[in-house]
Every structure is written in C-alpha cells, then in structure tokens.
Amino acid sequence: MKKIHLSFPVLLLILFISCKKETTKLSGENKLFSFSITDQVSAPVIDETLRKITVTVTPVANLSALNCSFAVSDGALVTFNSIKPAANTAIVDFSKPATLHILAANGNTSVWTIIVNIVWEDYGLGRLVTASKSIEKTFKWYYDQAGTGLFSSINCGPTVATMAVKWSDSTFTKTPQDARNTYRSTGGWWYTDDIVNYLNKYGINSSYTALPDNYQTIKKYIDKNYIVILCLDNYYLRYNANATQRVDKYYKVNAAASGHFIIVKGYRQVDNQFYFEVYDPWSYGATYAASNQLKGEDRYYRSDDLETATNIWWDYAIIVAPKGKTVEKLNQLSPKAQLLSIVPAQHGG
Structure with missing residues (x-):
C-alpha cells in the first residue's frame, strides 16, 4: 500500500477545519x-x-x-x-x-x-381580593365635568346627577350642561336637594340615608344594586402622584372646605384595605396612558378616607334606584336614619 506523507502545515490545516466543523455543530443561541x-x-x-x-x-x-x-x-x-x-x-x-x-x-x-x-x-390596590362587587353597565354612563359649559369648574353636581339618571335609564340623552340649565342656570354651587329634584324630574327614585358607618352602610346598598351619591370634602381624600395607578385622588386639592360630589358604584376588599369604586367627575381630560380611559372612571378611594370626608362635610348619602324601582330602606341603620325628614342640604363645588 502506498503511504501518503502529509506535511506539518497541511496537518494543522486539517485539524483546524475539523475543529471548526465541530464548533459549528453546537449552537450558542439561547434567545x-x-x-x-x-x-x-x-x-x-x-x-x-x-x-x-x-x-x-x-x-x-x-x-x-x-x-x-x-x-x-x-x-x-x-x-x-x-x-x-x-x-x-x-x-x-x-x-x-x-x-x-x-x-x-x-x-x-x-x-x-x-x-x-x-x-x-x-x-395599586394590592394582591389578594377577598370581597368585591362592581355595578357594571353595557353602555357608557360616565361624564367628565370639563367642557360642560360656563360653570364647568363647579359642575360636579350637574355632572353626577346626569350620570345617575343615565345609569338608571339607558335611554336618557341629556347632558350635564342640560342639568345646569335646569337648576341654577346663572351659576352657583349645586346642592344635594338639587340632585334629588333632578332625579325626580326624570322619574328616578332616590332616598337619603344617614352614614353611621360608611363602610357597612354604603356596601349594603351596593350589594342591593343601588348606586350611592356622596357629597364630601375631597381635601381629605389622599393624593397619589403615581400616574399609572387607580388608587386615591389623582388631582391635588390645596385647601379644606372643598365640597365635591362623586358616585360610588362598587367596592374591593384587597389585602387589609377596603376600597370603594367610584366615578369622580373631575377628570378634566386626564387619562391613563395604557388604556386612554379617563382617570375619574373606576377610581378606588379608601373607605376610611370617604368616612372622614363625609363626616366633615355631609354625613349622609343619596341612594339611587334603577328606573321603575324604589329604594329599599335598610332598617339596620342607626336611629339617626329616622331623622331623614330634616336632612340638611349641602353643596358641592
């Protein structure tokens, strides 16, 4: 047999090619x-x-x-x-x-x-939800008080009243500006009795209730599928600067005695904190970047903050029923609830 003699450089080249081939067989990709x-x-x-x-x-x-x-x-x-x-x-x-x-x-x-x-x-709520309810609708019934006419800055009352009627009656088409033109059309704060009168005007049943215990009273009415209108001093709702979260107030209020109307439409018990799900009419075009939803929609305010803010401003609530239904009075309320005929009117603003 004829022997083939390879030079040392050729052997090195063969070994290099062999190693290179071996290397390319094993990929380093781990993406x-x-x-x-x-x-x-x-x-x-x-x-x-x-x-x-x-x-x-x-x-x-x-x-x-x-x-x-x-x-x-x-x-x-x-x-x-x-x-x-x-x-x-x-x-x-x-x-x-x-x-x-x-x-x-x-x-x-x-x-x-x-x-x-x-x-x-x-x-920003937490991780473990142990109780929750949200009164949802298949149609939009949130309104931003911004752009509601000459008195937009104090139109929380007309805006909340319009939302409440729309929630109760899906066929309702009037706007917060229409509500403003109905009562106090030349300006001024709306009062709690203006809201009740506006609901009555469109056949929506409502009722006052005292708030001896905001957490329990409001929750019980939400559980019965009523929405709740509160008139409070929103200076006492804490502010949250985190632009992506939905907990606490998203706007600053610099002084006490800042009356404001909101709607409570649900609640969440998360970890050790109880929150109410609200419609706050003061969005003024502010939205969440991820969803483009107005920040006043489905906001979560702490029950203890709401209790403080109502105790200071107006320790009652307006309970609103769906159209064609009446508000069932909850007899487990304190004796204070028996004095509803003398509920004082209070203003938002």
Whole structure:
C-alpha cells in the first residue's frame, strides 16, 4: 500500500477545519423570541437588558398553575423553576417570581426572571381580593365635568346627577350642561336637594340615608344594586402622584372646605384595605396612558378616607334606584336614619 506523507502545515490545516466543523455543530443561541400567559390582560413587558418578564393577569387567574407558551432559539432547552416542560408550553407556579433558563446547545445559558401580577397590583390596590362587587353597565354612563359649559369648574353636581339618571335609564340623552340649565342656570354651587329634584324630574327614585358607618352602610346598598351619591370634602381624600395607578385622588386639592360630589358604584376588599369604586367627575381630560380611559372612571378611594370626608362635610348619602324601582330602606341603620325628614342640604363645588 502506498503511504501518503502529509506535511506539518497541511496537518494543522486539517485539524483546524475539523475543529471548526465541530464548533459549528453546537449552537450558542439561547434567545427568547416570545412569551405569553393564559389570562394575561396585555402583552408581557420583556426587558432584554435585565432579562426580566413582567405579566399582568386577570383577577380570576390561578397564579399557582398558569399555562404559558414561549418560543426560543432552535435547539435550545428550556426549564421553568428547574423543571423541563414537554413542549413549547408549560403549566407553571407563578405565585412567586419564576425562573426561566434557556440552555443553548453549546452550554450557554440565559436566565430570565418572570413576575406575574394580578391587575389589582398594577392599580395599586394590592394582591389578594377577598370581597368585591362592581355595578357594571353595557353602555357608557360616565361624564367628565370639563367642557360642560360656563360653570364647568363647579359642575360636579350637574355632572353626577346626569350620570345617575343615565345609569338608571339607558335611554336618557341629556347632558350635564342640560342639568345646569335646569337648576341654577346663572351659576352657583349645586346642592344635594338639587340632585334629588333632578332625579325626580326624570322619574328616578332616590332616598337619603344617614352614614353611621360608611363602610357597612354604603356596601349594603351596593350589594342591593343601588348606586350611592356622596357629597364630601375631597381635601381629605389622599393624593397619589403615581400616574399609572387607580388608587386615591389623582388631582391635588390645596385647601379644606372643598365640597365635591362623586358616585360610588362598587367596592374591593384587597389585602387589609377596603376600597370603594367610584366615578369622580373631575377628570378634566386626564387619562391613563395604557388604556386612554379617563382617570375619574373606576377610581378606588379608601373607605376610611370617604368616612372622614363625609363626616366633615355631609354625613349622609343619596341612594339611587334603577328606573321603575324604589329604594329599599335598610332598617339596620342607626336611629339617626329616622331623622331623614330634616336632612340638611349641602353643596358641592
């Protein structure tokens, strides 16, 4: 057999080519291309720099067993909390931050932290909801008092009255400016009896109630599917400068004795805090950047703040019934509720 003699440089070249081929067989790609979770309310926020994924899910999501799907580099292996999924989907416990490892063929690993928040946390409410109710409608019934005419800055009363009639009667088409033109058309604050008179004008039944215990009294009426109108000093509602959250007041009030009307339409018990879900007419065009929703819609005010603000200003409420129904009086109220014939009128502004 003829022997073939190779020079040393040729041998080096062969070894180099062989090693190069061996290297190209093992990919170092460990990228994350997409990620999603069942019950998410929006696309996950993927931070490539910090290798962090933040997802917001609906209140009904089961954090301890959420189905997620993902796409990674070809040939890369995935583990969640050290457990390897069977395919490009996995059921993962997200009740606490989870860890996603993406292992490339050559052993390179990228590590991602996944944080799943319930939507209430993004709102600033907390994590664990133990009680809730919201009186929803299929039609829009929120109005911003901005742009409601010459007296917009003091039109919280006409605006709340219009919202209450619209909530009660979906066919109602009049505006807050129409309400202003009905009572005190030349200016001035609206009073609580103006609101009741306006409701009566359009056949909407309402009733005064005292507030011996705001948390319990208001909650009981909400549970019976009535909305509640409060007249309070909104100086005593705390202010929240966080532009993305929905808890507390989103505007500043610089002095006490600032009467204001709002509608209470629901509640949330979250962690150790009880919140009321409100329609506050003072949006003045301010919206949430993510949803473009006016900030006065579905805002959450603390029950203890509402109690302070009403105790100081007007310790009563106006209960509003759906059209064609009457307000059921709750007999468990204190003796103060028996004096409703002498309820003093109070103004917003």
